[in-house]
Amino acid sequence: MSYRLSPDESVTEGLRRILREEIEFAIAQLAIRTPARRDEAIHEARKSVKKLRGVVRLVKDKAGNRALRDIGRSLSKFRDAAALVETVDALCKACAGDPRLKAVASVRRELVRRAKAAGHRKEKDAAAKQASGALGKFAEMAAGDLAKLSPGLRKTYREGRKALARARSNPTPENLHELRKRVKDHWYHVRLLEDLDPDRYQAREKPLNDMQEWLGDDHNLFLLDEAMASDPLSFPGRNEVSALIAARRGKLCEDALHLGKRLYE
Numbered sequence: 001m002s003y004r005l006s007p008d009e010s011v012t013e014g015l016r017r018i019l020r021e022e023i024e025f026a027i028a029q030l031a032i033r034t035p036a037r038r039d040e041a042i043h044e045a046r047k048s049v050k051k052l053r054g055v056v057r058l059v060k061d062k063a064g065n066r067a068l069r070d071i072g073r074s075l076s077k078f079r080d081a082a083a084l085v086e087t088v089d090a091l092c093k094a095c096a097g098d099p100r101l102k103a104v105a106s107v108r109r110e111l112v113r114r115a116k117a118a119g120h121r122k123e124k125d126a127a128a129k130q131a132s133g134a135l136g137k138f139a140e141m142a143a144g145d146l147a148k149l150s151p152g153l154r155k156t157y158r159e160g161r162k163a164l165a166r167a168r169s170n171p172t173p174e175n176l177h178e179l180r181k182r183v184k185d186h187w188y189h190v191r192l193l194e195d196l197d198p199d200r201y202q203a204r205e206k207p208l209n210d211m212q213e214w215l216g217d218d219h220n221l222f223l224l225d226e227a228m229a230s231d232p233l234s235f236p237g238r239n240e241v242s243a244l245i246a247a248r249r250g251k252l253c254e255d256a257l258h259l260g261k262r263l264y265e
Contacts, residue, residue, distance in 0.1 A: 003051055003188075004195045011149065015055055018192070022048040022055075023139050030128040030135075038124060039082050045131070046075050054188025056142070058152040064142055071134045074127055081118035084227060085111045087220040095244050103237025104244075110234050111227075149193075156185040157264075164260045171253055173222045179260070180215035187212055207259055214256040221245045221252075 003022070005014040026048035032041040049072045056064035088108045092101055160182040167179040187208040194201040225245050228235040235241070 003191055005192050007196060015059070015192075019052065019055055019139070019142050022052050023135050026052075027132045027135055030132045033125065035121065038121075039078065042075055042078050042124070042128065043082075045128075046072055046079060049075075049135075050184070051188060052138075054185060054192070057156055057185055058149055058189050058192065060148075060152045060155065061142070064138060067134065067138050067141070071131050071138070074131055074134075078118065078124055078127065080223075081111070081115040083220060084224050085115055087217075087224050090217065091221065091224075091241075091244060091248060094248055098244060100240040100244050103240035106237050107228065107235050107241050153189055153193075156182065156189060160186050161264045164257070164264050168257055168261075171257070173219065176215055176253060176256075177219045179256075180212055180219060183208060183212045183215065183260070183263075204263065207263055211256050211259045211263065214252045214259075218249050218252040218256070221249050 003018060005011060005018075009017070026045040029041040029045040029048070032038060049068050053065055053068045053072075056068065085108065088104060088111060092104055095101060160179070163175070163179040163182040167175040187205070190201045190204050190208055194205055222245075225242055228238040228241065232238055
């Protein structure tokens with residue numbers, strides 16, 4: 001399964017192939033019922049839904065984008081609790097050696113407890129079944145003209161420039177998160193087009209990926225801090241962990257905005 005257009009196929013053929021492959025993969029992941037694999041399978045399905053949104057934004061399919069947005073949201077709550085545990089682990093790795101990390105252990109235990117309690121098996125099964133059906137309906141509606149790429153490519157790049165300007169002038173969590181979504185759109189489009197024009201796109205793919213990952217890590221840390229603040233009695237080590245989060249977020253934002261200035265100049 002390759003999320004790239006090939007010079008050996010027409011644009012329309014390539015986009016239809018990619019849509020078909022990502023839909024089939026997502027539906028297969030949603031069919032997994034093994035408890036040990038279920039959360040990761042839902043995560044993989046959500047990633048494919050995001051890739052599908054990248055395709056429909058490239059061809060300016062508003063109806064398809066809305067349908068995929070709703071599918072992603074229906075699965076997000078089963079992923080969010082586990083993502084906070086992964087965010088704590090990433091923070092520990094990034095801040096290795098900092099004495100304040102001793103406070104992280106109690107925070108992690110509480111987050112693991114919440115992740116295990118998030119979504120009963122029957123609830124996950126019902127959501128997965130509903131999402132699979134919605135993906136099947138999306139496949140039926142995604143059969144229009146997929147050949148006109150330039151307007152969508154220009155639009156997402158322009159939206160990224162505007163989001164970067166807002167984030168640089170006012171780096172609120174909301175503005176940074178919006179920037180991340182726009183960077184990710186552009187990253188998906190570069191991945192799709194990379195093999196058609198390697199000289200233009202290959203050099204952009206990795207820095208765009210780095211930027212969207214840094215902004216994603218920043219948003220996850222913000223959500224972690226919010227979760228602790230909403231229930232301080234359950235997180236006795238909150239103050240030390242919040243200080244670590246603030247320092248790490250500052251570095252991530254600085255790096256992302258500096259790189260964005262070059263990518264969107």
